[in-house]
Amino acid sequence: MVLSAPSGGGKTTIRDQLLRHDRRFRFSVTCTTRAARPGEVHGRDYYFVTPGAFERLRKAGKLLEWARVHGNLYGTPVSSVAGVLRKGLIPVMTIDVAGARSVKEIFPEAVTVFLLPPGLKTLVRRLRKRREPAANIRIRLETAKKEIKEASFFEYLVINDKLDEAVRDIREIADIECMKISRKQAEIKRFGRELLEFKI
Numbered sequence: 589m590v591l592s593a594p595s596g597g598g599k600t601t602i603r604d605q606l607l608r609h610d611r612r613f614r615f616s617v618t619c620t621t622r623a624a625r626p627g628e629v630h631g632r633d634y635y636f637v638t639p640g641a642f643e644r645l646r647k648a649g650k651l652l653e654w655a656r657v658h659g660n661l662y663g664t665p666v667s668s669v670a671g672v673l674r675k676g677l678i679p680v681m682t683i684d685v686a687g688a689r690s691v692k693e694i695f696p697e698a699v700t701v702f703l704l705p706p707g708l709k710t711l712v713r714r715l716r717k718r719r720e721p722a723a724n725i726r727i728r729l730e731t732a733k734k735e736i737k738e739a740s741f742f743e744y745l746v747i748n749d750k751l752d753e754a755v756r757d758i759r760e761i762a763d764i765e766c767m768k769i770s771r772k773q774a775e776i777k778r779f780g781r782e783l784l785e786f787k788i
């Protein structure tokens with residue numbers, strides 16, 4: 589489950605609620621060269637790495653995708669996603685729009701969701717609430733102009749107005765996606781095998 593949004597769109601908030609309320613989901617931790625913000629924990633929020641270590645991971649093919657966002661490098665370790673999938677859980681990836689495109693190319697079975705606040709005023713208010721300096725807000729809104737042009741690439745749009753409703757929407761998307769025939773091949777094969785072996 590790939591969640592993307594302009595900065596301030598609510599990726600982190602929605603992800604935290606989703607993980608709290610639905611045990612099917614597990615966050616696939618990504619790595620970044622940016623400094624940890626107060627309260628962020630290495631291994632929980634991000635793997636905070638040096639630019640050198642990031643480069644080594646990238647060259648060794650250990651990143652599923654990577655991108656430069658607002659001057660810092662970010663990348664999804666293959667091991668993070670594989671570890672969650674191995675447990676039979678749904679990896680939740682909160683990555684930028686370019687990253688979402690890369691993941692979808694590599695993993696066509698990924699589900700891509702674009703989050704938007706109900707309006708621009710709300711987005712700006714939420715960015716201010718996060719105490720972003722004015723310069724940061726300006727940069728993030730400039731980036732948002734490019735990101736919004738990519739919205740039609742995503743399969744689902746969720747409006748992040750009321751938090752609990754946005755979280756419910758994402759859980760419903762997972763419910764529907766899990767029922768798709770393309771994700772049910774193992775069950776169908778098992779039923780077919782039982783039918784072949786069945787004797788009245």
Ligand code: ADP
Pocket residue numbers: 593594595596597598599600601602714715717718748749750751752754
């Ligand atoms: P992102 O991770 O996409 O940059 P955040 O999750 O940090 O966005 O959200 C930006 C700000 O908006 C945070 O201060 C968060 O508390 C607030 N926020 C997010 N979703 C909602 C919501 N549905 N209602 C009210 N405030 C919200």
Ligand code: 5GP
Pocket residue numbers: 593595599618619622653654655657662663664665682683684685686687688
């Ligand atoms: P922040 O620094 O605010 O935590 O994140 C900045 C942006 O980078 C957000 O849009 C976030 O979703 C994105 N991001 C975080 N990790 C990754 C990643 O591994 N790959 C990509 N492409 N983007 C990421």
